[in-house]
Amino acid sequence: MTTPPSALAHQRSIYLAGVAGKRPPVPLDADGLERAAEKRLSAEAFAYIAGGAGAGRTVAANRRDFDRWRIVPRMLNDVSEADLSVRLFGMDLPAPLFLAPLGVMELAHRDSDLAVGRAAAGHGVPLILSNQASRPMEEVAKAMGDAPRWFQLYWSREEELVKSLVARAEACGCSAIVVTLDTKMLGWRVRDLDLAYLPFLRGKGIAQYTSDPVFQRLVEEMPADPDAPRPRVNFNSLSTLWQMLTAHPGSPLDNLKSGRAQKAVKLFTGIYTNPTLNWEHIARLRGYTSLPILLKGVLHPEEAARAVDEGVDGLIVSNHGGRQVDGAISTIAALPAIAGAVKGRIPLILDSGVRSGADMIKALALGASAVAIGRPYAYGLALAGEEGVSEVIRALLSDFELNLRLAGGTRPSDIDASWLVPAP
Numbered sequence: 001m002t003t004p005p006s007a008l009a010h011q012r013s014i015y016l017a018g019v020a021g022k023r024p025p026v027p028l029d030a031d032g033l034e035r036a037a038e039k040r041l042s043a044e045a046f047a048y049i050a051g052g053a054g055a056g057r058t059v060a061a062n063r064r065d066f067d068r069w070r071i072v073p074r075m076l077n078d079v080s081e082a083d084l085s086v087r088l089f090g091m092d093l094p095a096p097l098f099l100a101p102l103g104v105m106e107l108a109h110r111d112s113d114l115a116v117g118r119a120a121a122g123h124g125v126p127l128i129l130s131n132q133a134s135r136p137m138e139e140v141a142k143a144m145g146d147a148p149r150w151f152q153l154y155w156s157r158e159e160e161l162v163k164s165l166v167a168r169a170e171a172c173g174c175s176a177i178v179v180t181l182d183t184k185m186l187g188w189r190v191r192d193l194d195l196a197y198l199p200f201l202r203g204k205g206i207a208q209y210t211s212d213p214v215f216q217r218l219v220e221e222m223p224a225d226p227d228a229p230r231p232r233v234n235f236n237s238l239s240t241l242w243q244m245l246t247a248h249p250g251s252p253l254d255n256l257k258s259g260r261a262q263k264a265v266k267l268f269t270g271i272y273t274n275p276t277l278n279w280e281h282i283a284r285l286r287g288y289t290s291l292p293i294l295l296k297g298v299l300h301p302e303e304a305a306r307a308v309d310e311g312v313d314g315l316i317v318s319n320h321g322g323r324q325v326d327g328a329i330s331t332i333a334a335l336p337a338i339a340g341a342v343k344g345r346i347p348l349i350l351d352s353g354v355r356s357g358a359d360m361i362k363a364l365a366l367g368a369s370a371v372a373i374g375r376p377y378a379y380g381l382a383l384a385g386e387e388g389v390s391e392v393i394r395a396l397l398s399d400f401e402l403n404l405r406l407a408g409g410t411r412p413s414d415i416d417a418s419w420l421v422p423a424p
């Protein structure tokens with residue numbers, strides 16, 4: 001129970017700091033936050049984080065479709081106290097909020113996943129550790145202490161690697177495995193293609209692999225390839241090589257001599273996605289772990305219903321922030337049919353386009369148990385490291401709390417379909 005309400009205290013502290021001429025460290029407005037991060041980041045980093053697939057129609061729809069619903073506030077309820085906490089997957093959480101898995105956060109800040117992990121832990125908001133993180137999961141877990149965390153898995157072509165990643169996640173205190181389904185291959189990401197920039201080719205975002213014993217063994221076993229095409233030697237190719245050598249564990253000179261860093265990137269590009277991924281893999285995963293299993297990227301109600309039948313423990317209704325299928329249905333539009341198919345048998349978490357407390361209310365009213373955010377916390381990270389991520393979380397929770405109370409509720413469980421009407 002928050003007494004006095006934390007959102008009001010937060011709001012007051014911002015206005016009081018303003019009396020002394022101090023502005024918040026990161027903009028509170030979602031578009032302002034993105035614009036501020038754009039100024040801070042390199043063109044390549046910003047394109048990678050902000051970009052979507054194709055013409056960006058799904059990125060836009062993820063935001064726009066929240067406006068297809070309006071909240072209908074109730075006035076004569078006592079809202080003097082609020083309690084945002086929820087119990088989900090055996091965890092007591094401060095609010096129905098998760099941090100979605102984001103790869104390659106070294107593009108935003110050198111402290112990358114460590115800063116994100118500390119900020120999440122500071123709020124008790126669970127972080128879903130990315131398969132494409134910039135730091136090994138064990139390091140981030142250590143930085144998070146006992147705070148809640150899950151691990152997000154990309155199903156590799158190397159099944160032994162899948163088993164190893166899952167075992168490591170269990171060992172470092174991740175309490176669920178999230179299998180991302182929507183990235184059997186990379187989407188057609190025009191902004192990255194225009195810049196001819198893919199961070200993985202520079203050895204970025206592959207720390208879960210280079211820290212993995214199975215992956216390391218596979219690298220050692222790789223034969224030398226004398227016929228491999230050699231890029232022209234110029235400033236850019238040398239800079240790329242340097243990035244690769246420094247991103248890899250160990251000294252850059254040793255990495256150059258052994259060829260290990262280049263081999264790791266090559267192996268990674270060959271095995272990191274698995275286009276054959278299907279229900280049999282999910283059934284096999286049951287044999288690899290006793291942790292709850294969630295599927296991320298389900299958008300079709302038939303697949304949602306099947307997931308329940310297959311014994312999956314939860315779904316993340318996601319279109320990867322519009323980065324995979326251009327023209328795909330927005331998640332807020334997909335949610336009602338998925339909730340209808342699942343019928344409350346397993347929890348649903350919604351991500352893609354969540355930017356405000358109002359968005360959270362709409363997602364919960366349409367059947368989600370919680371939401372997750374992606375880009376906003378990457379922008380907070382870019383602007384102010386751990387503090388920036390923390391501020392983004394705090395602002396969203398304050399916005400959620402105030403909107404909830406002003407609309408006549410005091411706890412997330414008060415929110416239901418009667419809170420919304422379709423926009424005129």
Ligand SMILES: Cc1cc2nc3c(=O)[nH]c(=O)nc-3n(C[C@H](O)[C@H](O)[C@H](O)COP(=O)(O)O)c2cc1C
Nearest residue numbers: 049100101102103130132180320321352353374375
């Ligand atoms: C820069 C970036 C990296 C991402 N990396 C991953 C990843 O490694 N694994 C994954 O499952 N999803 C990844 N996603 C998708 C997010 O988990 C999430 O679905 C999406 O960002 C939510 O949309 P939002 O950014 O509009 O909040 C990534 C998204 C972005 C923007």
